[in-house]
Amino acid sequence: MSEAKAHKVKDIFVEGSIDPAYIATSIAKHTTRTDIGAHEIFLGQVRADTIDGRTTKAIEYTAYRGMALEQMTMIREEAFVRWPTLTCLHVHHSLGVISAGELCFMVFASAPHRQQAREAVAWVVDRIKSELPIFGKEMNADGGHVWKENR
C-alpha cells in the first residue's frame, strides 16, 4: 500500500439514502479486477422499531464530519495492515433524513479469498459504529423524537 493511498482522506458521507442501483454500479466496477475472488457487503437499513408504542418513521443523521473522516482514514489504514490482501474497501454513510426501509450505511470489501473480506467488513462495521462521531435522531410517527445510541 502506497503512502498516498494510505493517507488519502475519502469522504464517506452521502446526502440522503444509499440507492441500491449505486451499489450495483459499485459491484460492477470490480469486474476488471480479476484478482478478486470474494466481495463482502454490509448494508444498514433504517428499522421501524416500536418502543413504548412509538414507531420510528425515519432517522436524521448528522456527523462531526472532520473528526469522522479522520477516524475513518485511520480505520481504513489499520484494515489494510490487518488484512494485507484486501483489494479494496468502500464505505458510505448517509446524512439527513433517512426513512424506515431505506439504506443508510454500506461497507464493501473485496479480496482474493472470502476470509479476509468477511473479517474486514465485520471489523470495519463495528469500528465505525463505535468510533465515528455520527448522531441519529429517531423521528417517531407521532412527531416526537429519541436520540439513537449505539451499544
Place this chain on the structure above:
Amino acid sequence: MSEAKAHKVKDIFVEGSIDPAYIATSIAKHTTRTDIGAHEIFLGQVRADTIDGRTTKAIEYTAYRGMALEQMTMIREEAFVRWPTLTCLHVHHSLGVISAGELCFMVFASAPHRQQAREAVAWVVDRIKSELPIFGKEMNADGGHVWKENR
C-alpha cells in the same frame, strides 16, 4: 417458520453470471420490510489465477442439481433454526461458463441486527462450498483446463 416455508425447495441455480443489477433489484425489494436493520451479502467472483504459468480465463460450472437443491433446503432450514430472527436468505449460484471478473455466487441474508445476518452468511457460504455437489472446470487461456477443488 411455517412447515411450508421450511420445506419449499427453491432453485438456486442461474444460467450464466450474476448481474449486479439483479443484486440491486434484490436489495431494493427489502425496503418494505421495515423490521430489517442489516443486510449481509457475499459475492463470489471468478479469479484469473495463474498457476504454473497458466491463467484461468473462465470457470465452467456444472451441478448435480437434485442433490444440490436438497442439500440447500436442509442448509436453509438449519440456518433459520440457528438464527431465528433471520428475516430472509437468498442464494444464487451460476451454471455454465463464467468469465474471470464475473460473479458466480451470491448469499444474501437480512435480519433486524447485524450479528445474525453476518453469522448466517458466513456459515451458509461455508456449508455450500463444502456440501453442495457443484463442479468447476477452470478453463485456461492456453486451451487446457484444471478441475477446481474446494479445500
Place this chain on the structure above:
Amino acid sequence: MEVLLFGLIAEKAGARRLELEAPTLSELRARLAERIPELSALSYAIAVDRVIVKEDRALNGSEEIAVLPPFAGG
C-alpha cells in the same frame, strides 16, 4: 441401474451416465473401477438417493446413484 457421473469423473469416463448392475455398493464400486480405470487415482464420493454413503449397503436397483468428484461451488 443408472449411475450419474459428474465433472472430472464424467470426463475420464467419457460419459455422464453408465448402466451398471450390482447388488451392493461395494460391488458397484468394483464395477465402476473396471469401467473407469483412472478412478482408483481419483478422490470421489458416491451418493445413493442424493445422500453420500460411505459404508457398504445393499442396492435394489431403483436407487439414484451418483459418482461425485470434489466439490467446487462458490
Place this chain on the structure above:
Amino acid sequence: MEVLLFGLIAEKAGARRLELEAPTLSELRARLAERIPELSALSYAIAVDRVIVKEDRALNGSEEIAVLPPFAGG
C-alpha cells in the same frame, strides 16, 4: 474559543456552537455545565482537535473543541 455541539447536546443548548474561554479542559467542562444545565445528566465526550480527550490538559484557545453525545452511526 469556539466549541462545536452535536446531536442531543446541540438540542439541549439550543445552539450548534458556543463561544467560551477556558485555560484548561476541566475549566471548559465547568463553563459548559453553566451554559447547558442538562449536561450533568447526559453522557458525552469532548474532542480536542478531533481526538477524544479524557484527562485534563491546558488549552491555548486555538484548538477545535467538540462536545459529542453517544455515537449512533450505522
